[in-house]
Amino acid sequence: MTDHDTPAAASASSSITLASQADPAAPGAPANLRRRGVLGATGALLAGGLLPLWLPDALALDKALPDTEQGAQRGGALDAVVHPEPPTLAFFINTATPGRTVVSKIFDGLLDYGPDLKPRPQLAESVEVSPDGLSVRLRLRRNVSWHDGKPFTAADVKYSAEEIWPKYAPTARRVFQHLRKVEAPDSHTVVLTLAKPTPVILNALDVVAAPVLPKHLYAGTDVPNNPYNNKPVGTGPFVFREWVRGQHIALERFDKYWAPGLPYLDRITFKIIPDVAGRAAALETGAVQYGERNPVTFADADRLARSPKLVVSTGGYNGFAGWLWLIPNLRDPILGNLKVRQALLHAIDRDALTRTVWGGYAAPATGPVSSLLKTFYTKDTQQYPYDKKKAEALLDEAGFPRKPDGWRFKLNHDYIPFGDDYRRTGEFVRQSLRAIGIDVTLRGQDLAAWTKNVFSDYNFQLVSSWGINWQDPQIGVEQHYWSKAEAKGTPWQNASGYASAEADRLLEAAQVERDPARRVELYRQFQGVAQRDLALLNLFEFRWFGVWDKRLRNVTDTFDHSQNNFARVWLATK
Structure with a gap:
């Protein structure tokens, strides 16, 4: 990731200019790749909506293609x-x-x-x-x-x-x-x-x-x-042709796309390969030519990066600042206890998790806002460092001492079914919690069942999931903490059942605040409340690769x- 992860709100200038900028050197990216013209805009504009924003004429942009694209x-x-x-x-x-x-x-x-x-x-x-x-x-x-x-x-x-x-x-x-x-x-x-x-x-x-x-x-x-x-029938560069469940989704070039001469490709076929080893083999042999968002294991990524035919790169994820968390169901009598949630975080060695399970393509999180979103991020929040003794003491204080069989209570942990890395994260969490006397059952489900249980039926105790900050916390973070975002049946909307008058006040003030500096401060205060209340147990930030x-x-x-x-x-x- 680069400094471009800072949102447009970071700028203090009031000028609006059309700029053509060279692509930063991303690992494995072609050195001669150049960006097309983009609009330079101000922080007051994008974060505050104070001034008119005029985007350049699209046809002019299409004609002024960079040298490499002209070929x-x-x-x-x-x-x-x-x-x-x-x-x-x-x-x-x-x-x-x-x-x-x-x-x-x-x-x-x-x-x-x-x-x-x-x-x-x-x-x-x-x-x-x-x-x-x-x-x-x-x-x-x-x-x-x-x-x-x-x-x-x-x-x-x-x-x-x-x-x-x-x-x-x-x-x-x-x-x-x-x-x-x-x-x-x-x-x-x-x-x-x-x-x-x-x-x-x-x-x-x-x-x-x-x-x-x-x-x-x-x-x-x-x-x-x-x-x-x-x-689907859209307006984009490719037309939907077929979806053969379990096999592929086929798209074809839209000959009447609004941008003359685009798209370049004739067809895109998305192949469905559930097995991570199968995906690595397909990329290595050329059976597929593209995979995004960590399509292979980290060991395979390091190996494929040495191939003269492939690129392994973290480029292109500047606005995709993602983080993984555990969602505790606050309706549950055990997980509704704050000391229990604090104990869970103290029990998980997040440095070891990111190093061993995620191969260094992740970093421990300090809260709900990613450190990549530099304008809004603050590290000045309550932290829960790895400390098994502290975790055990908190569980004792919460009224859950070890029983004669050594267990305090049982929990079901449903990991998000997005691949082996998420399953192994669930296994790491299970081992961590069992070490402090929590008998954890790790459950794997298909995505449809997992989504229904978590977001429609609220039929869960502890789940792992992840999300994206996007360019602004209001887009990607607010939905998990704002009480009014809870929408039964809608995925990734405040599934924990968290409702805090203080968090709501800060989030709602930020929604309408037009002073960029004041808006940033509101989100920094909110991060403190989020880490105190632990509606989500924030584990780590992703460092995605394709x-x-x-x-x-x-x-x-x-x-x-x-x-x-x-x-x-x-x-x-x-």
């Missing part, structure tokens, strides 16, 4: 791996990363974000925020069509903003909570009227945070059960590997 080769089929298999492609309801990886090639967002976390135009060519922060005007791109040939218009955005964002989309439901009116004065203009300023909006207009669906296919339907959820064929170009020109639309990715023949 891009068109055509070719890319075989990629997605793991685990997405439970659904209804990304506007379930934002799980495997589905996001696929659907981001099918749909475009209003905006995209570059490696520097600054906005880039997609369906919206420009965005203007009124001086009082209560009006956001989106000027939409012309000559865009849905994959079924219907034109994309302001009606699609208006429908999505009124029906999809407040009712289904987890991030949009929080970000646009103060949205009071949506107007479409013409077919390519949308005006959002807010009851209160919402500074985070300009950091949350991407394809998943603010999804735009085709009105003609969704209006008047049972949205959660719409047949197009799993055969593996891909060295012939693949422009892979890391993104804020989030898992969300790159691949319009500008191309495959060299040599």
Whole structure:
């Protein structure tokens, strides 16, 4: 990761300029790779919404391609791996990363974000925020069509903003909570009227945070059960062709994509390879040419990095600052006890966990905000260092002494079924807790069952899960701690049942605070409350890596590997 992990809020300048910047040297990245032009914007703008934001004309950007991209080769089929298999492609309801990886090639967002976390135009060519922060005007791109040939218009955005964002989309439901009116004065203009300023909006207009669906296919339907959820029709560079469960998801080039000449690739096939050794073999033999978000074991990553045919790189994850935690069900009489939760953290040697299980591709967490999100991060929070004696003493104080058989109580631990690394993390946690007298049963489930148990039925005691900070804590952290974010049946929304008046006050103040410095301070205070109350037991921060064929170009020109639309990715023949 690089200093570009700092969000745009770090800037204090008030200028808005168009810049062309060289790509930082990422491990294994082609030295001659260059970024396309991006918009330079201010912290007051992005964090405070104080000034108009005008994104550059998209056609001008498309014509001013970097030298290496002017020589891009068109055509070719890319075989990629997605793991685990997405439970659904209804990304506007379930934002799980495997589905996001696929659907981001099918749909475009209003905006995209570059490696520097600054906005880039997609369906919206420009965005203007009124001086009082209560009006956001989106000027939409012309000559865009849905994959079924219907034109994309302001009606699609208006429908999505009124029906999809407040009712289904987890991030949009929080970000646009103060949205009071949506107007479409013409077919390519949308005006959002807010009851209160919402500074985070300009950091949350991407394809998943603010999804735009085709009105003609969704209006008047049972949205959660719409047949197009799993055969999606989008506006993005690739068209959905088929999903053979357990085998692959196939996409093809959209010949009428709004950007002339793009995408470069003819096809992308996401292969479903559950076995991690199988994924490593597929990458090594060339059966697949791309895998993102730690597709192989760390030992295999080190080995594959020595291959003359492959790239192993942490580039392209600047906005994907992820961390892993344990979710204690606070409704449970055992885990609702704060001293028990404190004991659990003291019992886990997080340095050893990151070193042995995660191969050094992780770092112990100090709270819910990643140290990679430098503007908002603070390490000045209550910590729970590895201390078995302290953990045992806390359990005694909590009223759970060891019984004659040596056990204090039993717990079920359901690890997130995203692969062997997560299973081994569960095993590490189980061993750690058994050492202090907690009889832990480790349970593996498929993703659909795990998701239902945790987020719909609240049928769990302790689970492991992970999430992303994104560019701003309001986008990726708030949902796990804000009492009003709890939404039974919606994945990754405050499953613990945490409700704190103090945490709510800080989070709600940050939602409308337009002074960037004050907003940062509110989030730093919140981190202190979060680490005191332990609604989540934060274990470590990820250092993600991807593996891909060295012939693949422009892979890391993104804020989030898992969300790159691949319009500008191309495959060299040599």
